[in-house]
Amino acid sequence: MGERTEQVITLSLPSSMQQADLLEAVVAEILKETNFAEDIQERIHLAAIEAGTNANKNDNRARPSEQATFQLTLTDDELTINTVADTEAFKHKASETEQAIELSLPSSMQHVYLLDVVVSEILRDTDFAEEVREQINLAAIEAGTNAIKHGNKEDPHKRAIILFYLDDDKLTIVIEDEGDGFTRKEVADPLDPENLLKSSGRGIFLMEAYMDSVIYEADGTIIKMVKYKETPQLP
Amino acid sequence: MQVNVRHKGSITILDIEGKVIGIDALALKEIIDQQMVIADSEAGNGGKLNLILNLERVQMMDSSGLGTLIASYTAIQRNDGRVVLLKLGGNVRSLIVMAKLMTIFDCYDTEAEAIGHFL
Numbered sequence: 345m346g347e348r349t350e351q352v353i354t355l356s357l358p359s360s361m362q363q364a365d366l367l368e369a370v371v372a373e374i375l376k377e378t379n380f381a382e383d384i385q386e387r388i389h390l391a392a393i394e395a396g397t398n399a400n401k402n403d404n405r406a407r408p409s410e411q412a413t414f415q416l417t418l419t420d421d422e423l424t425i426n427t428v429a430d431t432e433a434f435k436h437k438a439s440e441t442e443q444a445i446e447l448s449l450p451s452s453m454q455h456v457y458l459l460d461v462v463v464s465e466i467l468r469d470t471d472f473a474e475e476v477r478e479q480i481n482l483a484a485i486e487a488g489t490n491a492i493k494h495g496n497k498e499d500p501h502k503r504a505i506i507l508f509y510l511d512d513d514k515l516t517i518v519i520e521d522e523g524d525g526f527t528r529k530e531v532a533d534p535l536d537p538e539n540l541l542k543s544s545g546r547g548i549f550l551m552e553a554y555m556d557s558v559i560y561e562a563d564g565t566i567i568k569m570v571k572y573k574e575t576p577q578l579p
Numbered sequence: 580m581q582v583n584v585r586h587k588g589s590i591t592i593l594d595i596e597g598k599v600i601g602i603d604a605l606a607l608k609e610i611i612d613q614q615m616v617i618a619d620s621e622a623g624n625g626g627k628l629n630l631i632l633n634l635e636r637v638q639m640m641d642s643s644g645l646g647t648l649i650a651s652y653t654a655i656q657r658n659d660g661r662v663v664l665l666k667l668g669g670n671v672r673s674l675i676v677m678a679k680l681m682t683i684f685d686c687y688d689t690e691a692e693a694i695g696h697f698l
Contacts (some may be wrong), residue, residue: 426628456601460639478639478670485600485641543650546642547679553677 349420351500353455354428355462356413356446364396366445366465367414371425373461375416388423399427409443445508449488449516451496451521459488459506460513465507467515472573479554480515480571486547487567495521495565514556514572525563582610590629590697591618592665592690596636599644608647615655627660635666645674652683661685666692687698 355370357363371392375385401411413428415461447456447462463484467477488506496502509516532539534546552558555569580603582682583594591614599607618628632648634640648664655662663685667675673680687693 453602457598460598460600482639482641482670489601489641489643540679540683541649541653543646543653544642546645550642550674550677 351418351450353416356411359410359412361446363412364393367396368392369461369465370458373458391541392425395425395427443510447506449504450500451492451498451502451504452500453492456485456488459484466510483551483569484552486551490547491519491521495523514570517569519567521544521565525565528560592631592633594633598639599637600641603645604647611651612658627658628655629697630662633665634671635668637668637671639669640674642670645678663693663696
């Protein structure tokens with residue numbers, strides 16, 4: 345028997361959100377990466393919907409400001425969904441006007457697809473234009489790829505944490521990794537003629553092109569990106 | 580992502596469908612490399628690959644996907660083969676324009692035109 349692999353993905357979201365839908369979408373995407381039999385997939389799927397609905401109904405109805413946190417543990421032969429009661433785990437308190445969603449992933453490239461799912465779900469009921477949603481989606485995928493691949497070097501023991509703050513006028517995405525960081529100025533310009541035919545090095549360029557602002561903090565281990573519903577007017 | 584491989588005479592056509600992001604971008608690179616190896620082993624076309632990448636049903640492509648297009652382009656050119664892009668779908672066109680690669684890639688809107696490139 346080889347080493348038993350266990351991957352823990354956590355998803356934390358406010359009870360005011362359609363959390364059953366988001367949890368269901370994330371679980372469906374995780375199941376795509378597994379070889380579970382179809383009837384087992386169906387059962388997990390139903391359990392996910394129930395967990396999402398219950399967390400909303402029982403735990404948080406009276407406290408709408410509370411976060412509901414779901415811990416998804418994936419091994420070779422099972423996926424367990426736990427509702428974590430202790431919301432202390434959720435450290436990033438949102439302001440009154442915001443909705444905060446946190447996704448914490450082990451550093452495996454196969455999980456990058458979860459970012460696509462979560463961003464699509466978060467933006468589903470907002471009035472961001474279709475083209476803008478796609479740009480946000482791609483920026484999130486690029487940032488997630490950078491954190492998992494270049495930051496954490498795909499070490500499964502290191503985590504990538506992605507926070508989404510949804511406000512009336514904007515979406516903020518904060519991506520943290522456990523790597524050594526990088527200096528933005530030292531990243532080569534992919535539009536420089538001598539770099540045009542390089543097959544990598546465009547992730548940051550695309551994030552900056554697609555989002556309204558991208559800020560690098562903590563030596564580049566934290567990236568904060570903002571997209572406004574209306575393009576801000578420059579003074 | 581799904582990729583269908585078909586041949587028209589000496590031309591290989593890949594119909595790519597879905598999202599070419601993350602590990603699927605690497606998977607696409609492997610499929611193209613495989614086609615280069617197959618072309619190399621077949622003396623019929625002088626060992627070079629004439630490739631059309633049909634991107635009509637690509638929903639989304641990230642920088643890894645774009646990296647695969649560029650890496651394939653340079654590898655195939657090096658072996659005297661050629662690669663053209665057909666029907667840039669999803670965000671692929673804006674991605675290529677933003678990366679200033681429109682002058683590098685030959686892009687066509689119909690399969691007949693793309694095939695004409697090799698004649």
